[in-house]
Amino acid sequence: MSLHADAWNNDRTIVRFPDPAVEIVDPRFAELVIWQEVVERLWTGGRWTEGPVWFGDGRYLLFSDIPNNRMLRWDEVTGNTHEFRVPANNSNGNTRDFLGRLVTCEHLTRRVTRTEHDGTISVLMDAFEGKRLNAPNDVVVHTDGAIWFTDPGWGITNDYEGDAAVPELPQYVFRIDPVTGRGDIAIAGIERPNGLCFAPDGKRLYVVSLTNMLVYDMVDGRAVNGREHVRLERGNYDGMRCDVDGNIWAATGNGGVGVDGVHCYAPDGTLLGKIHLPEVCANVCFGGVKRNRLFMTASRSVYSVYLNTRGI
Numbered sequence: 222m223s224l225h226a227d228a229w230n231n232d233r234t235i236v237r238f239p240d241p242a243v244e245i246v247d248p249r250f251a252e253l254v255i256w257q258e259v260v261e262r263l264w265t266g267g268r269w270t271e272g273p274v275w276f277g278d279g280r281y282l283l284f285s286d287i288p289n290n291r292m293l294r295w296d297e298v299t300g301n302t303h304e305f306r307v308p309a310n311n312s313n314g315n316t317r318d319f320l321g322r323l324v325t326c327e328h329l330t331r332r333v334t335r336t337e338h339d340g341t342i343s344v345l346m347d348a349f350e351g352k353r354l355n356a357p358n359d360v361v362v363h364t365d366g367a368i369w370f371t372d373p374g375w376g377i378t379n380d381y382e383g384d385a386a387v388p389e390l391p392q393y394v395f396r397i398d399p400v401t402g403r404g405d406i407a408i409a410g411i412e413r414p415n416g417l418c419f420a421p422d423g424k425r426l427y428v429v430s431l432t433n434m435l436v437y438d439m440v441d442g443r444a445v446n447g448r449e450h451v452r453l454e455r456g457n458y459d460g461m462r463c464d465v466d467g468n469i470w471a472a473t474g475n476g477g478v479g480v481d482g483v484h485c486y487a488p489d490g491t492l493l494g495k496i497h498l499p500e501v502c503a504n505v506c507f508g509g510v511k512r513n514r515l516f517m518t519a520s521r522s523v524y525s526v527y528l529n530t531r532g533i
Contacts, residue, residue, distance in 0.1 A: 225479070229499035233259075242482075242497045243526070250485060250494030253468065253530050260496060260526045263516075264295055264302045269382070270518035271460070272359075274315040274323065275508025282508060284518050285312040287328065287382045295523060297509070302523075311376060311383045314359035314460065314504070319366060326357035328376025328383030333357050333368070333397070345397055346370075346404040352389040356382075359416050359460055359504070364423030365442055366399030369407060371414040371428070394428060394444075408444055411435070416460035416504065420467050420488070421533045427469060429458040434471065434486075451490045456480040460504030460518075464530040468493065470515060474501030483517060498524060507532020 228241035242260040245251050268288035275282055280297040283305055292312055294305040306312070311328035318324055323336040324345070331354045332347035345368065347354055356376025361369050373392050376383035394408035394417065408414070408428065416429040419439075426437040426444050432453045437444035456476020461469055467488040474481050482498040483505060500520035508514050512531040517524040 225495070225497055227478075228497050233262075240526075244495040244497060245493075246495065247487070247491055247493040249487065249491075253464075253485065253493065253528055255527055255529050258527045260498070260524055263300070263523045263525055264293075265522035266302075267293070267521045267523075269503065270521065270523055271313050271503045272315040272326070273504055273506040273508075273516045273518050273523070274317060275506055275512075275516065276317070276321075277508065277510070277512070278321065280510070282506075282516055282523070283315060283323070284516075284523060285309065285315065287311050287313055287376075290329070292325075313357070313376065313382075314370070316360050316362055318362050318368070324360055324362070324368060326360050326370055328356040331356055331377070331383075333360060333370055345402070346395065349390060349393075349395070349404060349406070354395075355388050355390055355392065358414075361418055363419055363439070363442070367442060368397040368399070369417060369426070370395055370397075371417055373413040373415055375413070396442075408437070408447065416458060416472065418461050418463050418469070420463055421465055425467075425488075427461060427463075429461065429471070431457050434458055434461075434469075451486055451492070453480070453484075458484075459502065462505050462507060463533055464507065464528075465533055466530060468530065470505050472502035472504050472517065472519075474503065474519075481519075483515070496526060 225244040236259045240259045267286040272285040282295045290308045292306040292309045295302045310330045314326040333345045335343045355374030358371045377386040396407035397404045411430045434450045436450040438446045459472040461471035469486045483496040485493045502519040
């Protein structure tokens with residue numbers, strides 16, 4: 222077992238620099254990490270944590286605990302975590318639109334919602350052509366204001382993260398128009414589309430399909446020319462986000478020690494480095510005062526590490 226893979230088998234109250242949980246694969250990764258920084262566990266006690274989203278105006282992180290049907294709030298100032306929304310309709314992925322409003326994928330209600338500034342909840346999409354969505358999973362906002370989300374249906378496969386049900390639609394990636402509010406199929410034919418993110422300039426879209434990460438060119442607000450970008454040898458991808466330089470920080474899991482955590486890729490698909498976690502990583506987001514802190518929801522816990530880059 223490598224030093225990096227063994228990083229979490231020891232007492233981490235004292236960690237020698239550099240942190241063995243941070244693995245440099247390509248020399249370029251050394252410029253993205255901080256030598257004296259350590260991966261921290263901020264909170265534990267969930268059943269399956271997902272959908273981290275940063276609220277810089279309040280210096281707090283919201284995230285979903287899907288099976289426990291709640292959303293939680295971790296406060297950066299106090300370090301405390303408490304319930305934000307209970308029940309939460311088995312919420313999964315979260316993001317913010319350009320007016321700072323919370324956008325959420327809900328398994329139980331099989332819809333995408335927006336929390337307005339006064340706390341009321343608006344339904345953005347819950348059906349397509351008269352058929353219910355499967356179970357919206359992850360969500361992002363394009364530079365043109367359109368909301369994109371995946372609908373793989375994991376939330377209706379059993380009663381653990383929602384209500385078991387028979388799918389009414391194929392597994393699509395949807396786009397909600399920022400002007401009309403209409404939701405339409407953006408991408409079809411992907412097996413279990415899951416995490417997704419845009420490049421900093423909005424000209425590329427990355428979408429996860431199990432062990433495969435796809436990339437699309439964005440032309441006039443549409444995703445075209447889809448092709449394989451990178452592939453995992455074992456395990457699978459989940460949520461992901463880009464930094465300001467276009468590097469992709471992808472949650473990885475179900476691959477065991479040495480795989481579970483986060484893989485960082487250059488825009489050309491080169492694996493730059495890994496952040497090893499003792500749990501399956503489900504999703505990531507950037508936050509902190511300078512947007513240089515990577516938050517990771519992983520199985521039953523939330524982790525973070527400061528980086529020498531910033532989220533978009």
